[in-house]
Amino acid sequence: MITGAGRESEGSGGGALRRAAGALLGRRARLRWVHLVLGGALLMPYWMLSTVALGALDPRKGSLAQVLLYFAALGASLPMAAVTALVPTVRALEGAAALALCAPRRAAEVVTGPARSWAARRRTAGWFVLHLLFGGVVSGMTLAGAPFAVVLILRPTGFEEMVRFWEERGVPGWLPGPVLGVALLALIVGTSAGLGALLARWAPVLLGPTPDERLATAERRAVVLAQRNRLARELHDSVGHALSAVGIQASAAARVLRTDPEFAAQALAAIEETARGAVAELDAVLGLLREEDGDAAGPAGPTLAGLEDLLRQLARTGLAVDAELAPGLDRLPAAFSREAYRIVQEGLTNVLRHAGPAGSEPARLRVAPAGGRLEIELTNPLGRSRPSRPGGGRGLRGIGERAAALRGGCEAGPVDDGTTWRLAVWLPVGGER
Numbered sequence: 001m002i003t004g005a006g007r008e009s010e011g012s013g014g015g016a017l018r019r020a021a022g023a024l025l026g027r028r029a030r031l032r033w034v035h036l037v038l039g040g041a042l043l044m045p046y047w048m049l050s051t052v053a054l055g056a057l058d059p060r061k062g063s064l065a066q067v068l069l070y071f072a073a074l075g076a077s078l079p080m081a082a083v084t085a086l087v088p089t090v091r092a093l094e095g096a097a098a099l100a101l102c103a104p105r106r107a108a109e110v111v112t113g114p115a116r117s118w119a120a121r122r123r124t125a126g127w128f129v130l131h132l133l134f135g136g137v138v139s140g141m142t143l144a145g146a147p148f149a150v151v152l153i154l155r156p157t158g159f160e161e162m163v164r165f166w167e168e169r170g171v172p173g174w175l176p177g178p179v180l181g182v183a184l185l186a187l188i189v190g191t192s193a194g195l196g197a198l199l200a201r202w203a204p205v206l207l208g209p210t211p212d213e214r215l216a217t218a219e220r221r222a223v224v225l226a227q228r229n230r231l232a233r234e235l236h237d238s239v240g241h242a243l244s245a246v247g248i249q250a251s252a253a254a255r256v257l258r259t260d261p262e263f264a265a266q267a268l269a270a271i272e273e274t275a276r277g278a279v280a281e282l283d284a285v286l287g288l289l290r291e292e293d294g295d296a297a298g299p300a301g302p303t304l305a306g307l308e309d310l311l312r313q314l315a316r317t318g319l320a321v322d323a324e325l326a327p328g329l330d331r332l333p334a335a336f337s338r339e340a341y342r343i344v345q346e347g348l349t350n351v352l353r354h355a356g357p358a359g360s361e362p363a364r365l366r367v368a369p370a371g372g373r374l375e376i377e378l379t380n381p382l383g384r385s386r387p388s389r390p391g392g393g394r395g396l397r398g399i400g401e402r403a404a405a406l407r408g409g410c411e412a413g414p415v416d417d418g419t420t421w422r423l424a425v426w427l428p429v430g431g432e433r
Contacts, residue, residue: 023193023197024189024190024193025189028100028101028103029192029193029196031100031101032100032101032192032193032196032197032199032200033138033142033192033196034100035097035098035100035101035131035135035196035199036131036134036135036138036139036192036195036196036199037135037138037139037142038097038135039131039132039133039134039135039136039138039139040132040135040136040137040138040139040140041135041139042081042131042132042135043074043077043081043132043133043135043136043139046077046078046080046081046132047073047074047077047136049077049080050072050073050074050076050077050080051069051070051073053076054069054072054073054076055069074133074136077132078129078132078133081128081129081132082125082126082128082129083125084128085121085124085125085127085128085129086121086122086124086125088114088115088116088121089114090115090124090128091111091113091114091115091120091121091124091207092112092113092114094124094127094128094131094207095110095111095112095113095207096112098110098127098199098203098207099112101196101199101200101203102200102203102204103200106200106203106204109203109204109208109209110203110204110207110208111207111208111209111213116213117210117212117213119210119211119212120210120213123205123206123207123210124206124207126206127202127203127206127207130198130199130202130206131199134195134196134198134199137191137195138188138191138192138195141187141188141191141192142188142192145184145185145187145188146184146185146188148181148184149180149181149182149184149185149188150181151181152177152178152180152181152184153177153178153181153182155177156173156174156175156176156177156178157173157174157177158177159177162176162177163177229401232398233342233398233401233402234281234301234342235282239278239281239282242274242275242277242278242281243278244349244352244353245270245274245313245314245317245349245352246271246274246275246278249267249268249270249271249274249316249317250267250271253267253268253271266316267316270313270316270317273313274313281301281302284301301338301341301342302338302341302345303330303332303334303337303338303340303341304325304329304330304332304337304340304341304344304367305329305330305337306341307323307325307329307341307344307367308325310341310344310345310348311323311348311365314348314352317352319348319351319352319363320362320363321348321351321362321363321364321365322362322363322364322365323364323365323366323367324364324365324366324367324368325365325367325368326367326368326369328369329367332374332429333429336374336406336427336429339402339405339406339427340367340374340376340427342402343376343399343402343403343410343425343427344365344367344376344378346395346398346399347365347376347378347399347423347425348363348365348378349395350395350396350423351363351378351380351421361381362380363378363379363380363381364377364378364379364380365377365378366378369429372428372429373408373426373427373428373429374426374427374429375424375425375426376423376424376425376426376427377422377423377424377425378422378423378424379415379420379421379422379423380420380421381419381420381421382414382418382419382420382421396412399412399423399425403425403426403427406427406428407427407428408425408426408427408428409425409426410423410424410425410426411423411424411425412424
């Protein structure tokens, strides 16, 4: 009777055997063998050239001399292979071929493009030498050892001296041949699997990106991420503001549709105007995605000169704002003014979302230059908030990102014992992105 523990042990043992068989004879092991044989084929021109050159230098004949000549030719062929591997396209070819060696998670670390620096070329040369050396070993064992092993298995008595040797020691003459043949095949398979596994382990190291390439990739990724974040901020601040205003105006119109049709008509007109402006801003933002040069300079959009229009739009929603706008805001640099406008817009949108009931104390906005920088201060009483929407909370983070991009800063939080919310932003007028 087999207990549960016994079955578990038997299952784990069977799993280990299957894993071992897969490592020696599985699909990846076969691909590694093919890769090594190709390395042996690539080694042949260098080896033959070295054999001819060394044979001309040392004309002595004899079996031992020939064996030493072959090994010397192998050693001489590897430096020649290393020199030719300095060609940039070699890394692209070897990287593409080496993908078959690695597991999927490691294959992503192998570069399949040409080497663009001498550091990458030197590492490719090291890989190429290992590929050819290991390939030469496996190819030689396969071409010479595999046929010999087959003969030992199929003709166990074909080698009379070996048969006589074992029979003198009391061993049946037909037995050692198959045993040695199977052992030789196992040695070939094990050597191929082991050297293939070593190459697979070293592929990400020697064919992977250099530190400079990793840095360049990280910089490109940072640029793309910055562009995406900028697009996200533009969409959030422009379209998000418009949708918040439209939602509040629609809600107000629905409440008074029967009791005050004139107010409802004004609210619907305001919704139309807001939606039209949102479409225009959305087209400007989406225009960034169509730019071929990937310029992230920002879309053409409203500047601080349009703050009065923004305040009039918010007044239609019932939000009262006491604004102190310093003269000369329309003379600020356009790119700087657009960023500042978005900050004010997002701050007012937050007030609109979380303002107290109509008739409460108005919000206060001050936008004025002072000491070489532009100061933005927005305060509003903390009253009964409207229901918050799911997925919110990105507005203040966007304000902080915009301020940091202009080398400024911001503060936000409750003041006056928690009865007032204050947003303060300061932006150096000469700040650069």
